[in-house]
Amino acid sequence: MWVTAVAIPPLTVGAVFRETRPQFLTLSVVLAIHGAAMAAWEGSFDWGLAILALVGLAFLHAAVNVLNDWHDWSRTKIDYYTESTAFSGGSGMLPRGEISTRAALVIGCATLAVGVGIGLYLTKVCGWPVLALGVFGVGAVVLYTPVLAKLGIGEAITGVALGSFPVVGTFYVLAGTITPAAWLSSIPAAIMTYNLLLVNEFPDADADIRGGRRHMVIVLGRTRAARLFAVLELGAFAIVVVGVIAVIIRNAGP
Numbered sequence: 001m002w003v004t005a006v007a008i009p010p011l012t013v014g015a016v017f018r019e020t021r022p023q024f025l026t027l028s029v030v031l032a033i034h035g036a037a038m039a040a041w042e043g044s045f046d047w048g049l050a051i052l053a054l055v056g057l058a059f060l061h062a063a064v065n066v067l068n069d070w071h072d073w074s075r076t077k078i079d080y081y082t083e084s085t086a087f088s089g090g091s092g093m094l095p096r097g098e099i100s101t102r103a104a105l106v107i108g109c110a111t112l113a114v115g116v117g118i119g120l121y122l123t124k125v126c127g128w129p130v131l132a133l134g135v136f137g138v139g140a141v142v143l144y145t146p147v148l149a150k151l152g153i154g155e156a157i158t159g160v161a162l163g164s165f166p167v168v169g170t171f172y173v174l175a176g177t178i179t180p181a182a183w184l185s186s187i188p189a190a191i192m193t194y195n196l197l198l199v200n201e202f203p204d205a206d207a208d209i210r211g212g213r214r215h216m217v218i219v220l221g222r223t224r225a226a227r228l229f230a231v232l233e234l235g236a237f238a239i240v241v242v243g244v245i246a247v248i249i250r251n252a253g254p
Contacts, residue, residue: 020062035170044175056118066108076211163193188236
């Protein structure tokens with residue numbers, strides 16, 4: 001167990017930014033660009049809507065990161081037993097006393113509110129499918145740590161909500177529809193997001209057991225979970241190759 005006893009410094013913009021774990025927020029940015037590029041390929045694009053979708057997704061992603069930190073420190077106490085690394089163990093700011101528990105909760109709720117607000121605006125402008133995708137995504141953000149990660153389905157639900165849906169959601173915002181190509185191109189995103197969670201679970205597995213989690217590394221064991229990671233990683237790239245071949249064949253047709 002490692003718990004700091006030093007006084008918590010005043011909250012700064014830099015501390016807020018670090019608490020969102022910005023090294024992971026690039027995922028949301030890349031997925032939004034993916035969906036926007038697909039829409040542009042189909043002949044539909046709007047800079048304002050594309051930027052709004054990207055910002056909204058980044059804020060929702062930040063919310064799940066911060067709320068995960070808050071829950072693992074103040075509720076399950078998982079972070080009392082983990083060593084923070086660049087890719088696991090949360091931000092490490094709460095255990096190190098760099099930010100207060102209350103501040104983390106406020107940041108998590110604030111980023112969630114901004115993301116939801118942008119989603120509601122895009123729903124008004126673009127239509128109800130944005131709301132449907134958004135409700136699923138927000139549900140995953142709020143329930144991932146306290147519920148989904150304890151049921152063995154956290155990776156799968158989050159892979160869809162924060163991997164696939166950002167792609168098709170951004171595509172819909174710009175194109176006004178969701179084509180089979182958009183759905184197909186979102187599958188590797190879902191798989192890679194699943195694997196991102198999976199690989200981060202290896203270092204924290206022992207601490208997660210203490211906190212009542214039941215993710216795939218715990219359910220399958222490290223060896224079989226590693227095999228699952230490898231199979232899914234290869235599958236994601238295989239789907240990309242199949243998609244490219246399908247487009248080439250379609251364009252080469254009579």
